[in-house]
Amino acid sequence: MSPLALIGPPSATFTPSEVSYLSILPMLIVAGAALIGVLVEAFAPRAARFTAQFAVAMLGLLAAFAVIAMRAPAMIGVTLSGAVVVDGPALVFQGMVLLMGAAGLALMAERFGGRGPDAFTPSGSSVPGSQAEGLAERLGTTTEVFPLTMFALLGMMLFPASGDLLTMFVALEVLSMPLYVLTALARRRRLLSQEAALKYFLLGSFSSAFFLFGAALLYGYAGSLNLGEIGRAVGTVSGRGGLLAAGALLLFVGLLFKVGAVPFHSWTPDVYQGAPTPVTGFMAACTKVAAFGALLRLVYVGLAGSRWDWELVLWIVAGLTMVVGSVLSVSQTDIKRLLAYSSVAHAGFILVGLLAIDRAGIAAVTFYLASYGFATIAAFGIVLLVRARGSEATHISQWAGLGRRAPVLAAGMGLLLMGFAGIPLTSGFTAKFAVFAAAVAHAGAAGVVLTVIGVLSSAVTAYVYFRIVVLMFFSEPGGAPVDVLRPSAGGATAIGVGLLTTVVLGVFPAPLLALAASASQFLW
């Protein structure tokens, strides 16, 4: 018998899986726009590339969002043999990722009305403003960031909608790879940026490996990678509890790394500081939304039945994340690192809402992410505008007296910081109230303990934020003079949306809370 005879034609007949193209249309649009972006980069003349790239990316995002906004009820369903699950939470998270992605793109395209260069380098080895940079500029451009961002957004849209662990892993990689590259592209402080990218890449690869190992163990437990199947197996399969607990914890390592929870947060300050500021804003908002969407689906669909195995670990992680994030933000002197540690603390607050393991928790997490995401992009947008000798003035001593030099900008930053601190009548207050209320109502004594820790941590972070407000408005400007650039229309819109959501979601939170509550039912 020849060896080839062993490889006969497959015996079973092939039936293609049912595809609901409407359900995956937003992702197809974003993927198409990303591919068109690559072709624009290859063929469009250099002078036209920036406009073309920006138009393709923005139109793609807005078209994808329009599909979700208009056809959401018809899109709901399990498709691609269970690999993609488009349900209420998935659509809300996709919509948030798209809108925040558009705001982030507007900041990345910020060139101050064509007078200045953007935040990205055409060549990682060239000094800003040097001849070498001019040469690199002629050979290539910095517009590659648009397709890279679109690919990252594709991964972020798939992440909260993935119905099995393999799809989730692919989405994790699709969203991570472009972010590693984007992190390295800062035009100024290039070594810091490249170092940050390397750290992010190495630690991110580690966490991806943990995720994959966890997925393998859960497959060993349940005999399926499908989250719904795993959820059903939790109640029926016995005697392999070790595989389940170990697999769940390894998956959590992979996802908690992406949301930046303690003890997997150590990359956050370095990467947030090193990455180009618009990229920092983009990934601080969108990565967190996507990763919490995936974490919600994993916990609520796949692992809720085995909560006794891992709940204690996640309670400790949530508590530590709030405490470490807020306490370490006190000692920061760099505004980007300060916002990074504050984002760690926010991840802790969101985890408290997630641990309610109840529909109220899903709605609270959704609301928190919406209020935090837009405000974060706006905060990094404002950091982008404050300059000293052309470079961003990120040391907080340089922000002293900014309220006198640029009252509107300083007031905007003050409002955003009030929102982060959770002052009443800002979105942050409603968001914190929602997550803590969900935890107290549904997580028992642990929820109460975590809420106490959360309120105390909020007080610590409030001190940090108020210190910056006092610095901006009540202290004398000192040292080298600081310039405040005027943003172009796109950048101003991105910052304005952040300010607007901070106020509107604080004063009229009801519509978004209602939307989040009505879209808090997972399918499987």
Place this chain on the structure above:
Amino acid sequence: MAVVVSSPYLPILIFFACGIAFAALSVLGLGVVGPKKYNSAKFVAYECGIQPSPRADQGGRVPVKFYTVAMLFIIFDIESVFLFPFAVAFDSLGLFALVEMVLFVLTVFVAYVYVWRRGGLDWD
């Protein structure tokens, strides 16, 4: 065949053992029986690849061209990994799979066109 296979995983274990034994024998055996005639050419990188000096971490510059070619090679390698099972099962798959495969190949082709247009294939 009189051999009784007690576990369906036993052949995999034997396969692993054979693989490890082959690698160990090759490395150890070469050191014992191989001829040892050293000259300077024997100490440079084997057949292809970059010289490890000047080292990048000591301020030296390393040509990046090899990496572009290597990445492109891996992309097409992965493409063929998907093409082979598709070709084997082509008869039973039908039009749907053909369309899917054309889309997949076109997507990979976009990456190739990008590298070509941006000068990634020019050696100098």
